[in-house]
Amino acid sequence: MQLTEKELEIVEILEQDARTKIVDIAKMVNISVNEAEALIKKLEESNVIVQYSSIVDWSKISGHEGVTAMIDVKVTPKRGVGFDEIAERIYRFKEVKALYLMSGAYDLSVIVEGKSMNEVANFVSQKLSTLDSVLSTTTHFILKKYKHDGTIFEQGEKDKRIVVSP
Amino acid sequence: MKQTKTYLSKTVEELKPSGIRRFFDLAAGMEGVISLGVGEPDFVTSWSVREAAILSLEQGYTSYTANAGLLELREEIAAYMENSFGLQYSASNEMIVTVGASQALDIALRAVIDPGDEVIVIEPSFVSYIPLVNLAGGKGVTVQTKKENDFKVTPAELEEVITHRTKAIILCSPNNPTGTMLNEQDLKSIASVAKKHDLVIIADEIYAELSYDEKFVSFAAIEEMRERTILISGFSKGFAMTGWRLGFVCAPKELTEAMLKIHQYAMMCAPTMAQFAAIEALRHGNEDVNEMRKSYRRRRNYFVQSLNEIGLECHTPGGAFYAFPSIERTGLTSEQFAERLLVEEKVAVVPGNVFGQSGEGHIRCSYASSMEQLQESIKRMKRFLEREF
Numbered sequence: 372m373q374l375t376e377k378e379l380e381i382v383e384i385l386e387q388d389a390r391t392k393i394v395d396i397a398k399m400v401n402i403s404v405n406e407a408e409a410l411i412k413k414l415e416e417s418n419v420i421v422q423y424s425s426i427v428d429w430s431k432i433s434g435h436e437g438v439t440a441m442i443d444v445k446v447t448p449k450r451g452v453g454f455d456e457i458a459e460r461i462y463r464f465k466e467v468k469a470l471y472l473m474s475g476a477y478d479l480s481v482i483v484e485g486k487s488m489n490e491v492a493n494f495v496s497q498k499l500s501t502l503d504s505v506l507s508t509t510t511h512f513i514l515k516k517y518k519h520d521g522t523i524f525e526q527g528e529k530d531k532r533i534v535v536s537p
Numbered sequence: 538m539k540q541t542k543t544y545l546s547k548t549v550e551e552l553k554p555s556g557i558r559r560f561f562d563l564a565a566g567m568e569g570v571i572s573l574g575v576g577e578p579d580f581v582t583s584w585s586v587r588e589a590a591i592l593s594l595e596q597g598y599t600s601y602t603a604n605a606g607l608l609e610l611r612e613e614i615a616a617y618m619e620n621s622f623g624l625q626y627s628a629s630n631e632m633i634v635t636v637g638a639s640q641a642l643d644i645a646l647r648a649v650i651d652p653g654d655e656v657i658v659i660e661p662s663f664v665s666y667i668p669l670v671n672l673a674g675g676k677g678v679t680v681q682t683k684k685e686n687d688f689k690v691t692p693a694e695l696e697e698v699i700t701h702r703t704k705a706i707i708l709c710s711p712n713n714p715t716g717t718m719l720n721e722q723d724l725k726s727i728a729s730v731a732k733k734h735d736l737v738i739i740a741d742e743i744y745a746e747l748s749y750d751e752k753f754v755s756f757a758a759i760e761e762m763r764e765r766t767i768l769i770s771g772f773s774k775g776f777a778m779t780g781w782r783l784g785f786v787c788a789p790k791e792l793t794e795a796m797l798k799i800h801q802y803a804m805m806c807a808p809t810m811a812q813f814a815a816i817e818a819l820r821h822g823n824e825d826v827n828e829m830r831k832s833y834r835r836r837r838n839y840f841v842q843s844l845n846e847i848g849l850e851c852h853t854p855g856g857a858f859y860a861f862p863s864i865e866r867t868g869l870t871s872e873q874f875a876e877r878l879l880v881e882e883k884v885a886v887v888p889g890n891v892f893g894q895s896g897e898g899h900i901r902c903s904y905a906s907s908m909e910q911l912q913e914s915i916k917r918m919k920r921f922l923e924r925e926f
């Protein structure tokens with residue numbers, strides 16, 4: 372799908388801050404509010420903008436810290452559907468936060484979140500590795516999140532400029 | 538007290554302290570101020586550029602460079618000027634790497650001014666021009682541009698102040714403080730005046746990377762102008778590198794050699810680690826510059842439209858990161874307006890009169906601030922205007 376320059380700008384603005392108001396977006400890209408509304412609607416309907424959500428640092432919330440694991444999965448693709456069928460079987464689990472088909476040493480990268488290591492381990496041993504097409508799994512637990520989806524978790528940088536300058 | 542005064546040179550004694558200084562002192566002591574008074578990018582220099590400087594330090598590049606700067610950097614600058622602006626300058630004898638555009642301005646003026654020579658400064662203007670002309674022994678002659686002309690100078694306005702002592706004109710496009718960018722036609726009309734009176738043009742193109750609607754055209758690209766142009770640019774604005782103190786000047790060989798004489802005695806060379814950083818900025822910084830430009834453009838669109846909505850009439854500036862709205866309808870002078878806005882609503886702007894007589898009735902607002910800050914400042918200015926006027 373080919374986007375116009377204005378549409379592309381709107382996507383970029385909303386990706387940076389999904390809460391930017393439509394009136395402000397309209398001003399930023401120099402179009403009317405109605406036009407902005409229509410373009411955003413179009414982008415939403417065509418699933419270019421899939422969803423608006425927040426990036427939450429769960430590690431800050433006591434009792435909800437949770438664990439995240441990245442699991443490398445080797446599978447046997449099926450004739451006719453390739454990896455899509457097994458991928459769908461895996462991503463339907465609500466524990467699975469992300470799923471990517473990879474090039475290289477393994478096939479699927481599965482990001483799983485759980486309350487504890489135990490919960491994730493159970494998911495892997497009982498749900499994931501028991502699937503017919505799954506040949507092997509390698510589980511890596513994430514120890515600390517520094518940056519997620521382009522956002523740095525500990526924003527240390529303040530404005531260091533002097534208040535008035537030539 | 539009286540005695541020490543006699544130590545000072547007349548020229549320095551007569552220099553006026555910048556009006557910006559006073560506003561800095563006023564704003565610096567206050568809490569919760571949103572500053573639109575900052576004349577520099579709100580971006581931190583890209584990490585890849587910072588990292589290149591760190592690497593140069595780790596490798597021990599801590600000595601002087603050639604007077605004109607690292608040849609490797611000058612070659613990158615030559616390629617950059619060619620690719621971005623279609624200009625050809627020899628890396629070996631037509632450019633000098635300087636300590637910011639500021640030092641480039643200084644050596645350019647000192648290279649061409651004899652005592653008593655006149656240099657035309659187009660106001661509203663960057664605050665350093667006239668003092669630097671004075672320090673070089675020259676006399677600054679101002680031209681007042683008009684809001685109705687988007688603060689563009691006309692050939693007639695130039696002709697009016699040209700005398701047999703006129704040596705040079707300082708041009709600044711995109712402009713600080715008005716944001717006005719001169720297009721090819723504007724430059725051509727100035728070029729004809731320069732040619733007619735055989736003047737040097739000192740073209741301060743430090744904001745060249747930050748043009749939002751039309752493609753930036755360098756004065757040196759205008760037919761027959763290269764030979765009389767001293768082109769000043771640098772890394773401060775487009776590459777968000779103000780603190781590195783790195784700029785450059787390009788000019789025909791003879792002028793460059795003259796400037797290099799001053800530079801070699803007064804400065805030796807620009808900071809070495811900053812030069813290494815600049816090499817990286819030119820080699821791999823293009824995408825970052827594009828991203829920053831896009832971000833400024835959006836903020837400009839938002840901010841200028843919002844100013845007009847709250848009743849501060851403002852032309853759309855084609856470049857830099859300044860809006861220069863009129864505050865005439867309030868009946869206040871720009872100093873009064875800026876001071877009251879600061880005290881009553883804690884928004885710092887720079888009163889237009891510090892940029893020259895024709896800046897009176899305006900304020901300079903830098904939109905190199907986060908969207909949240911811009912939104913909040915608009916809210917506060919609206920409240921201020923509704924309450925008082």
Ligand SMILES: Cc1ncc(COP(=O)(O)O)c(C=O)c1O
Nearest residue numbers: 537637638639663713771773784
């Ligand atoms: C028009 C203009 N010229 C020159 C400079 C100085 O730039 P530098 O940091 O490269 O010395 C500035 C900085 O504010 C400027 O606005």
